[in-house]
Amino acid sequence: xxxxxxxxxxxxxxxxxxxxxxxxxxxxxxxxxxxxxxxxxxxxxxxxxxxxxxxxxxxxxxxxxxxxxxxxxxxxxxxxxxxxxxxxxxxxxxxxxxxxxxxxxxxxxxxxxxxxxxxxxxxxxxxxxxxxxxxxxxxxxxxxxxxxxxxxxxxxxxxxxxxxxxxxxxxxxxxxxxxxxxxxxxxxxxxxxxxxxxxxxxxxxxxxxxxxxxxxxxxxxx
Numbered sequence: 042x043x044x045x046x047x048x049x050x051x052x053x054x055x056x057x058x059x060x061x062x063x064x065x066x067x068x069x070x071x072x073x074x075x076x077x078x079x080x081x082x083x084x085x086x087x088x089x090x091x092x093x094x095x096x097x098x099x100x101x102x103x104x105x106x107x108x109x110x111x112x113x114x115x116x117x118x119x120x121x122x123x124x125x126x127x128x129x130x131x132x133x134x135x136x137x138x139x140x141x142x143x144x145x146x147x148x149x150x151x152x153x154x155x156x157x158x159x160x161x162x163x164x165x166x167x168x169x170x171x172x173x174x175x176x177x178x179x180x181x182x183x184x185x186x187x188x189x190x191x192x193x194x195x196x197x198x199x200x201x202x203x204x205x206x207x208x209x210x211x212x213x214x215x216x217x218x219x220x221x222x223x224x225x226x227x228x229x230x231x232x233x234x235x236x237x238x239x240x241x242x243x244x245x246x247x248x249x250x251x252x253x254x255x256x257x258x259x260x261x262x263x
Contacts (some may be wrong), residue, residue, distance in 0.1 A: 065101035147171025180213035
């Protein structure tokens with residue numbers, strides 16, 4: 042299973058990369074907005090430069106999302122984003138226009154990530170359109186009292202049934218159990234916030250055991 046980090050924060054990306062477990066990065070306009078000090082002076086060229094810096098930190102897929110709604114506009118923006126670096130993956134929303142754009146990019150050899158996926162029907166369409174990745178948002182489904190991980194299980198089963206090469210990115214991860222469940226179901230990737238990545242390494246028994254070991258070691262040194 043691959044781990045992506047879901048952030049646009051360069052410090053978080055560097056810290057996660059230092060752990061040796063990071064395979065890629067996903068971003069979106071909301072994540073970019075969090076790291077922008079002055080939105081009025083943050084231009085599209087600044088955004089592109091930021092994506093380029095991310096690509097310099099992580100040698101793996103970096104998803105950059107289009108900010109248009111019409112297929113023609115998505116295509117123009119996506120082609121521009123793809124030109125930033127060979128590792129850029131163009132994120133397109135799972136809409137009718139998004140599917141058209143994904144199909145175009147697939148024919149052109151530009152990698153895509155179908156995002157904002159909330160149903161197995163959408164995931165099936167993404168795979169048939171040629172998306173390289175599909176991102177079901179499990180946390181947002183949980184928020185409306187729907188089992189987000191059930192959707193992941195359905196998608197993995199459908200793709201296995203027909204041999205679709207589209208990789209499943211479990212997105213909108215809220216806690217470590219989402220990651221464990223995704224791995225048990227055979228999802229290809231989990232894209233995880235930095236705080237949750239740190240939580241994966243924590244366990245109270247590890248802390249207690251380490252405390253005891255250090256206490257005993259201190260006695261032996263005297």
